[in-house]
Amino acid sequence: MTETIAAPAVVEREPSMVLDARFVPLAEKFFQVCRARRTGGAALAVFRHGQPVLDIWAGDAAPGRPWQRDTMAMSYSTGKGVAATVLHRLADRGLLDYDRPVADYWPEFAAAGKESITVRELLNHRAGLHRVRGLVTGDAYLDHDTIAAALAAAAPDPRRHRAPGYHTVTFGPLVVELAQRITGRPFPDLVRSELAEPLGISDFWFRVPPEHRHRIAPLSPAVRVAGFDFETFATRARRTRYLSALADSIPEGLVRRQNDPMVHDGVHPGWNGVFTARALATMYAALANNGVIDSTAFLTPETVAQIARMPRATGRDYILNVTPHHWLGYHRPMTASNAPGLGHLGTGGSGGFAFPDVGLSIAFVTNRLGSRISAAGDLRMAAFTAMAYRLASRR
Numbered sequence: 001m002t003e004t005i006a007a008p009a010v011v012e013r014e015p016s017m018v019l020d021a022r023f024v025p026l027a028e029k030f031f032q033v034c035r036a037r038r039t040g041g042a043a044l045a046v047f048r049h050g051q052p053v054l055d056i057w058a059g060d061a062a063p064g065r066p067w068q069r070d071t072m073a074m075s076y077s078t079g080k081g082v083a084a085t086v087l088h089r090l091a092d093r094g095l096l097d098y099d100r101p102v103a104d105y106w107p108e109f110a111a112a113g114k115e116s117i118t119v120r121e122l123l124n125h126r127a128g129l130h131r132v133r134g135l136v137t138g139d140a141y142l143d144h145d146t147i148a149a150a151l152a153a154a155a156p157d158p159r160r161h162r163a164p165g166y167h168t169v170t171f172g173p174l175v176v177e178l179a180q181r182i183t184g185r186p187f188p189d190l191v192r193s194e195l196a197e198p199l200g201i202s203d204f205w206f207r208v209p210p211e212h213r214h215r216i217a218p219l220s221p222a223v224r225v226a227g228f229d230f231e232t233f234a235t236r237a238r239r240t241r242y243l244s245a246l247a248d249s250i251p252e253g254l255v256r257r258q259n260d261p262m263v264h265d266g267v268h269p270g271w272n273g274v275f276t277a278r279a280l281a282t283m284y285a286a287l288a289n290n291g292v293i294d295s296t297a298f299l300t301p302e303t304v305a306q307i308a309r310m311p312r313a314t315g316r317d318y319i320l321n322v323t324p325h326h327w328l329g330y331h332r333p334m335t336a337s338n339a340p341g342l343g344h345l346g347t348g349g350s351g352g353f354a355f356p357d358v359g360l361s362i363a364f365v366t367n368r369l370g371s372r373i374s375a376a377g378d379l380r381m382a383a384f385t386a387m388a389y390r391l392a393s394r395r
Helices: 021-037 078-092 107-113 119-123 138-142 144-153 171-183 187-199 210-215 230-237 244-248 261-265 277-288 301-308 380-393
Strands: 002-005 017-020 041-048 051-062 342-345 351-355 360-366
Touching: 017 021, 021 041, 021 051, 021 380, 041 277, 041 380, 051 277, 078 119, 078 171, 078 187, 078 277, 078 301, 078 342, 078 351, 107 144, 119 171, 138 144, 144 171, 171 187, 187 277, 230 244, 277 301, 277 351, 277 360, 351 380, 360 380
Parallel strands: none
Antiparallel strands: 002 017, 017 051, 041 051, 041 360, 342 351, 351 360
16 A cells, blocks of 8 residues: 655655555665764655655755755766666667667767777777776866767777776766767757656756756765775875776866756766656666556567666676676666666665566665765665565565
């Protein structure tokens, strides 16, 4: 049974939360975690078989400003899965073939020995184009045309033949330019027509309209890695064999700009996506429900099957120094179980996932980044996801 409930005392009192009785333990866990944080806020949304079973929020969007139903936050790499879904919609209609060279759609991309790199390899972080530092200078990474042209002219890292190399920032401009070349339309228009309109929910933003920016919850604290602010970490990391590529994949100044209004002027799906948990969970609900959401065919079962056919990971990622399960723009959930899910996490803790085997989707959005140890990430999403999957698997 699903019912609408009033918010607990720790959140804004709005009579519009959704709580299915079967997911009460997860809601209790969420409110407990948010209460313990004392600062910041978050939202959690869960769908089962295409229907909402949890839509809750707690904490503050900003000091003195409670998190509300329409509050949203920048979610860093969570946007990679959203951007990839746009391409899957194009592939679903035969406009894109995963195994054709990217250069078939974007001729300039063939430069410097990249003529055979396929769309599938690009989505699987095997294009060898992770580097931003030294590729463009200053704030040029914020200009899509500049960074897309630089990537098209760049030589790929030869390590791509042995293993993936996470395209931390460059995934965004690569996907955007590919989609725009295929359709001849600006990427924000594609996000609206391929995601917002068919899903019936608008909060998928890479360029946030001015009239919606008051809804954005500022992020805090600034991202830190291993106890260092990011630029200090990057300076030291570039001197080491195993971390230099990671440092080169993130442009100088990006982290400091996480609350800069100019960030929301651009389209950077690798890191600047702004969402509500409700929107993310709705999109992943379609992937978890054989491509259908609220009686609307979002993707064909054949495309969903191909997306969900995530192979075993091979090769240690030369950026992340782990063995990930990246596949067609998504990765496996970071939980202790081997649940066959797909989705994407973002720096700081936000993320969204689909589990087709139990018809489950889950999304978490927060403005409180990470933990006391590191603002780069923590275990909130992993814990919520593991509990949601257990609850869904019981019935």
